[in-house]
Amino acid sequence: MAEHFELPSTIAILPSRNKVLLPGGVVGVRCTSAASVQLVEQELWQKEDLKGLIGVVPMHDSQASDRPLSPRASMLQFLQEGKNFDCGERKSSVGAPPPSDLQPPVGRQTNETIHWHPRGVAARVLALQQHMEKPTSRVTYTVVLEGRCRFGVQEFNVHDLYNTARVTQLDSTKAEMEQAEKDPEVQVLARQFKSVAGDLISLLEPKLKAVERTKALLETASAHKLADIFVASFEGSFDQRLAMLDAVDLRQRLLKATEIITCHLQTLRVAEKISMKVEGHLSKSQKDVLRQQIRAIKDELGDNDDDEDDIVALERKMQSVGMPANVWKHAQRELRRLRKMQPQQPGYGSSRTYLELLAELPWQISSEEQEIDLVAAKDRLDSDHYGLSKVKKRIIEYLAVRKLKPDARGPVLCFVGPPGVGKTSLASSIAGALGRRFIRLSLGGVKDEADIRGHRRTYIGSMPGRLIEGIKRVGVNNPVMLLDEIDKTGADVRGDPASALLEVLDPEQNKTFNDHYLNVPFDVSKVVFVATANRVQTMPAPLLDRMEVIELPGYTPEEKLHIAMRHLIPRVLEQHGITNKHLKIPEPMVELTIQRYTREAGVRNLERHLAALARAAAVKVAEREQSMRRVTGDMIPEVSLMDHGEGRGGLGDAGGVEMEVEAVGIHGREVASAMTDLEPLLVDEAMLEVVLGPPRFDGKEAAERVATPGVAVGLVWTVVGGEVQFVEATAMLGKGDIHLTGQLGDVIKESAQIALTWVRARAAELKLAVAEAGSLLKDRDIHIHFPAGAVPKDGPSAGVTLVTALVSLFGKRCVRADTAMTGEMTLRGLVLPVGGVKDKILAAHRCGIQRVILPERNRKDLQEVPAAILANMEILLAKRMEDVLHQAFEGGCPWKPASRL
Ligand SMILES: Nc1ncnc2c1ncn2[C@@H]1O[C@H](COP(=O)(O)OP(=O)(O)OP(=O)(O)O)[C@@H](O)[C@H]1O
Numbered sequence: 001m002a003e004h005f006e007l008p009s010t011i012a013i014l015p016s017r018n019k020v021l022l023p024g025g026v027v028g029v030r031c032t033s034a035a036s037v038q039l040v041e042q043e044l045w046q047k048e049d050l051k052g053l054i055g056v057v058p059m060h061d062s063q064a065s066d067r068p069l070s071p072r073a074s075m076l077q078f079l080q081e082g083k084n085f086d087c088g089e090r091k092s093s094v095g096a097p098p099p100s101d102l103q104p105p106v107g108r109q110t111n112e113t114i115h116w117h118p119r120g121v122a123a124r125v126l127a128l129q130q131h132m133e134k135p136t137s138r139v140t141y142t143v144v145l146e147g148r149c150r151f152g153v154q155e156f157n158v159h160d161l162y163n164t165a166r167v168t169q170l171d172s173t174k175a176e177m178e179q180a181e182k183d184p185e186v187q188v189l190a191r192q193f194k195s196v197a198g199d200l201i202s203l204l205e206p207k208l209k210a211v212e213r214t215k216a217l218l219e220t221a222s223a224h225k226l227a228d229i230f231v232a233s234f235e236g237s238f239d240q241r242l243a244m245l246d247a248v249d250l251r252q253r254l255l256k257a258t259e260i261i262t263c264h265l266q267t268l269r270v271a272e273k274i275s276m277k278v279e280g281h282l283s284k285s286q287k288d289v290l291r292q293q294i295r296a297i298k299d300e301l302g303d304n305d306d307d308e309d310d311i312v313a314l315e316r317k318m319q320s321v322g323m324p325a326n327v328w329k330h331a332q333r334e335l336r337r338l339r340k341m342q343p344q345q346p347g348y349g350s351s352r353t354y355l356e357l358l359a360e361l362p363w364q365i366s367s368e369e370q371e372i373d374l375v376a377a378k379d380r381l382d383s384d385h386y387g388l389s390k391v392k393k394r395i396i397e398y399l400a401v402r403k404l405k406p407d408a409r410g411p412v413l414c415f416v417g418p419p420g421v422g423k424t425s426l427a428s429s430i431a432g433a434l435g436r437r438f439i440r441l442s443l444g445g446v447k448d449e450a451d452i453r454g455h456r457r458t459y460i461g462s463m464p465g466r467l468i469e470g471i472k473r474v475g476v477n478n479p480v481m482l483l484d485e486i487d488k489t490g491a492d493v494r495g496d497p498a499s500a501l502l503e504v505l506d507p508e509q510n511k512t513f514n515d516h517y518l519n520v521p522f523d524v525s526k527v528v529f530v531a532t533a534n535r536v537q538t539m540p541a542p543l544l545d546r547m548e549v550i551e552l553p554g555y556t557p558e559e560k561l562h563i564a565m566r567h568l569i570p571r572v573l574e575q576h577g578i579t580n581k582h583l584k585i586p587e588p589m590v591e592l593t594i595q596r597y598t599r600e601a602g603v604r605n606l607e608r609h610l611a612a613l614a615r616a617a618a619v620k621v622a623e624r625e626q627s628m629r630r631v632t633g634d635m636i637p638e639v640s641l642m643d644h645g646e647g648r649g650g651l652g653d654a655g656g657v658e659m660e661v662e663a664v665g666i667h668g669r670e671v672a673s674a675m676t677d678l679e680p681l682l683v684d685e686a687m688l689e690v691v692l693g694p695p696r697f698d699g700k701e702a703a704e705r706v707a708t709p710g711v712a713v714g715l716v717w718t719v720v721g722g723e724v725q726f727v728e729a730t731a732m733l734g735k736g737d738i739h740l741t742g743q744l745g746d747v748i749k750e751s752a753q754i755a756l757t758w759v760r761a762r763a764a765e766l767k768l769a770v771a772e773a774g775s776l777l778k779d780r781d782i783h784i785h786f787p788a789g790a791v792p793k794d795g796p797s798a799g800v801t802l803v804t805a806l807v808s809l810f811g812k813r814c815v816r817a818d819t820a821m822t823g824e825m826t827l828r829g830l831v832l833p834v835g836g837v838k839d840k841i842l843a844a845h846r847c848g849i850q851r852v853i854l855p856e857r858n859r860k861d862l863q864e865v866p867a868a869i870l871a872n873m874e875i876l877l878a879k880r881m882e883d884v885l886h887q888a889f890e891g892g893c894p895w896k897p898a899s900r901l
Contacts, residue, residue, distance in 0.1 A: 007122055007151060007169040011055040012043040012162060014123075020241035021056045021121045023147040023171065024225060025232030031141045039162040040141045044125055055151060055165060057120035058242060116156070119170065119245055121147040147232065150248060170248045177224055180250045189254040190223035196261045197230055203268055224250050227257035236260055311339060314355055322364035327520045331358050354457065357464060357472065357518070366478040366526060370435035372403040377433035384429050385422055386563045387555070391415070394550055395426065399433055409507040414486065414531040414544075417552030418721030418839065420602020423532040424482060426552075430530060431480035439474040441466050444485035449495030452504070454517030464517040467504060467524065478526035486543070487533035498540045505529055505546045534720070537835075554601025554721045554842045556866050557594050564590045568607045576614040583617035585610065585683045592688060596695035599846050601721030601839060609692055616691045617681045702726075702849065703817040710809035712888065714801030715822040715844055715852065716793060717836030722843030724820055726787055727798060729805040734781025742786030745794025752784055754825055755802035758881065759810065766807060766885075782806070797834035799825030800853070800884045807885055815888045820844045821853035829881040837861035845869050851876060853884050 014029065014036060021027055031040050044052040123145035131140045150170040157164045172180065180186055201214055218226065231244045240260050247253035318331050334355055341348045377399050381392045394413075401408050413430075415423035424440065431438035443466075446452065455462035463469070470481060489497040503509045504524060512521035533539060536549055555563065569585055590610075598605045681687075689695075702724070705711055710729045715722060740752050759766070784802065786793055800823040808815050822840055824832040833855045842865070844852050854862075856877040862870065878884045 010164055010166050012039050013055045013057050013165045014039060015059045016056050018060050018238055020058045020245055021123060021147045022228050022232040022244055023121055023149055024229035025147045028142055028144045031143060035161040038160060040143060044128055052125050053122055055120045055167060056123050058117040060115055118153050120151055122149050122151055123147050186250055189251060193223055193227060193254050193258045194218060196258055196265060200261055200265050223254060227253050231257050231260050314359055317359040321359060330520050360472050362475055362477045365476050367436045367476045372399050374400060380432055381429050386566055387559050391550055391552060395430060411548040412505050412529045412531060412546055414533060414547035414549050415552055416533045416536055416549050418534060418554050418601035420600060420604030421552040421554060423552055427482040427530040437474050437476050437479040439470045439479050440482040440484050441470050442484045444488040446489045446497045449497050449500050452497050452500035454515040456516045462517050465515050468515045468518055480528045480530060483529060483531040486531040487535055487539045498543050502542055553838050556869055560594050560603055560606055561590055563603050564606055568610050572610045572614045576618045578618055578621055581680055582621045583614060584680045585613060589683045589688060596697055597692050599697055612691050613683055620681055706815050706817045709812050709814055710805055712801045712804035712808060712815050713820040714798050715820050715840035716797055717839055722836055722839035724843055724847045727801045727805045728785045729809045730783050731780045731809060733779060737781045739783040743792045747796055748794050748798055751796050751799040752802050754827055755799060755806055756782060758803055758827060759806040796824035797822045799823060800831060803881055804888045813889050818849060819851040819888055820849045821884055823855040825881060831855045831878050831881060833857040838864040841865050850874055853878055853887055
């Protein structure tokens with residue numbers, strides 16, 4: 001460029017309108033105007049070597065607007081192929097006024113204000129091509145110019161149609177430049193420039209063809225050259241390029257170039273970002289296309305279940321349930337995983353089921369709690385349940401506290417009692433009174449902690465625990481949840497369910513209950529927990545500690561009668577689709593059912609028997625309706641025939657009369673029976689026997705059982721409440737061993753040992769069959785059996801019964817059939833208190849036993865027994881075994897009598 005260059009003092013000028021050619025830049029110019037064509041022909045075309053020089057001077061009009069090309073496009077265009085611009089002299093532009101310090105070219109005046117720039121660039125012709133326009137045969141040229149060096153215009157002259165100018169070279173020589181580049185400031189500026197230029201090349205690298213060449217240029221070329229080349233490469237704004245043209249000083253030039261390139265770099269980066277976004281959108285839309293294609297293929301195959309749509313629906317559902325932020329984050333992660341999987345892939349199903357659970361859980365849904373109306377709650381409890389006044393009172397107290405302090409962390413109520421006494425239905429009444437939904441979790445037989453807390457998702461077939469499953473089912477996060485049979489959970493190798501329950505019931509911990517399957521905390525603090533149990537003895541102490549035990553004892557026969565008449569019969573009739581117009585069960589028949597067919601503490605079996613009666617009645621009613629239909633159904637054709645064959649439509653007034661006459665004549669018997677069947681079915685003893693079978697309990701059992709020596713009537717307590725048990729003892733030749741049968745626990749076995757020792761030690765004193773007394777001690781094996789072998793039995797309360805059975809055996813005297821007993825025995829013959837006294841007395845009463853022998857120290861327990869029952873029974877209190885024996889035998893025993901109550 002400038003360094004090898006001799007600039008003539010006068011040079012032909014090609015105006016470039018609103019464009020600037022810089023040294024190092026290459027442009028293609030289309031010369032179409034007469035002036036430029038003449039310039040080319042006179043200055044270039046005739047020269048043989050095509051090495052002609054012309055000056056390119058920018059000129060701009062006042063409306064010139066900067067219209068830069070995309071920087072990347074312009075750079076690429078330049079670096080790879082150079083670029084074209086039309087010298088584009090509009091007619092008006094030729095002869096535009098020069099800048100103020102120059103004389104304007106003469107001869108061509110227009111109204112437009114056109115300014116010549118006082119500086120230009122001398123350009124060498126690289127290529128020249130002639131064109132012939134059709135049909136005018138006008139000659140035009142395209143000339144490719146390379147900018148070489150800056151010049152300043154001293155004076156414009158007119159040479160025929162085009163201009164020439166007197167010029168002076170502005171760019172320094174090579175030597176001067178080399179000298180200038182040694183300046184430290186220039187060196188810093190040059191480094192800065194090369195650095196941004198390097199950044200620019202790296203950014204463009206993927207698109208740049210001759211990247212290596214450009215990089216090499218950056219390494220080798222001097223900074224001042226590069227500055228021009230780089231700026232020339234961009235279609236920057238006119239002003240920017242003009243400023244670059246004016247930057248004659250090296251420092252200025254480097255500064256200007258750095259500024260322009262930095263500006264381009266930023267623009268490129270923004271453009272890059274935008275294009276990446278656009279590409280992102282594109283790929284999204286491509287995905288949509290793919291999805292549509294898959295859908296079309298599925299449709300074609302008849303496989304229409306659209307998983308993607310399902311997942312979208314699932315996501316929408318998850319968004320709508322209002323999960324806490326941390327759970328939502330977790331769910332989104334899982335959803336992303338699911339999206340990446342194929343439906344056939346292992347793990348897809350489980351991942352989906354998991355997400356469905358998250359979407360179905362009531363994170364925010366609660367039943368709207370109504371203002372608790374204590375009067376209404378009491379009415380409801382009374383209308384649902386007969387008796388149980390103490391229990392109802394406690395429930396009302398509980399509700400009153402909740403009314404005053406809805407978020408009160410009251411104790412968990414635990415109803416304890418035998419089956420069928422109304423524990424579950426009381427809990428559901430509480431839910432009704434609170435206006436909340438009710439859900440029952442049956443915990444009977446739960447031995448695995450995972451049953452409560454769920455399995456971790458790493459297990460195949462893992463599921464959430466019962467608690468979370470229950471909450472999902474009920475659909476609200478504040479139900480009344482009944483933990484049924486909480487005493488039947490038991491620990492084993494699979495963990496302790498009670499410990500999980502502890503967490504559930506602890507108000508401090510249950511805000512963040514952690515189900516292993518769910519793996520995110522769920523707040524169960526709004527749930528009202530109520531528990532039921534048959535007995536508290538088997539419950540772990542910490543669990544019991546969190547609950548308030550409310551005992552529901554068994555019912556007396558009178559209470560059962562009331563419950564049956566008021567609650568069970570109406571409910572049972574309704575359940576079977578009949579009314580009391582169809583079936584009447586009189587009170588005496590209910591009493592008989594209670595006495596002869598049930599021996600339970602609650603009313604479940606009674607309800608079952610009443611249901612059997614209702615079923616029998618339902619069959620009758622259904623048959624009757626059918627027979628009525630048959631009768632009337634037969635009548636209609638008869639009438640139709642009588643109606644001169646005109647069909648049913650002809651049934652007029654006359655038809656009605658004839659029908660009646662004819663029907664009675666033919667089907668008189670059916671009509672008559674249908675009329676009598678309209679009376680309600682009345683249950684009587686015969687019907688009881690037909691429907692329920694022969695009586696199961698006739699009150700003679702005890703008498704029959706104790707008819708031989710060696711049998712005693714005991715009272716025991718099992719999970720179903722008190723029970724009457726017969727203890728049978730027998731002796732045979734042997735070595736003095738004791739055999740026990742009948743599903744016995746360790747404590748009851750010990751009691752048998754104690755009993756035998758006690759009897760052996762007092763054989764003589766008791767005046768037992770003396771002839772056998774010796775062998776009793778030496779060569780007799782004793783076998784004691786507790787009938788109902790399938791029922792597990794344990795506890796100390798059979799002690800006195802065992803002694804009585806042995807004494808009966810060896811004394812050869814039968815015990816009284818009307819007397820049952822209970823009590824723990826010591827070796828000294830003391831009778832110790834036992835539990836469940838009330839239930840035991842109720843059981844004795846149910847079984848027709850009139851006398852009960854109890855340990856003296858159980859006296860206080862008698863307060864719980866209904867007075868009506870005590871009035872009908874003889875209760876004997878014993879301190880010592882001798883007292884028991886004295887009362888147990890027919891005609892008494894020779895020992896001190898027990899004190900009478
Ligand atoms: N006092 C009562 N008044 C009216 N109905 C009663 C009464 N007690 C029990 N029942 C009825 O007896 C049936 C059995 O009661 P429920 O199922 O509540 O017994 P439960 O004590 O929960 O038994 P389980 O321990 O076996 O679960 C229910 O239909 C209930 O309505």
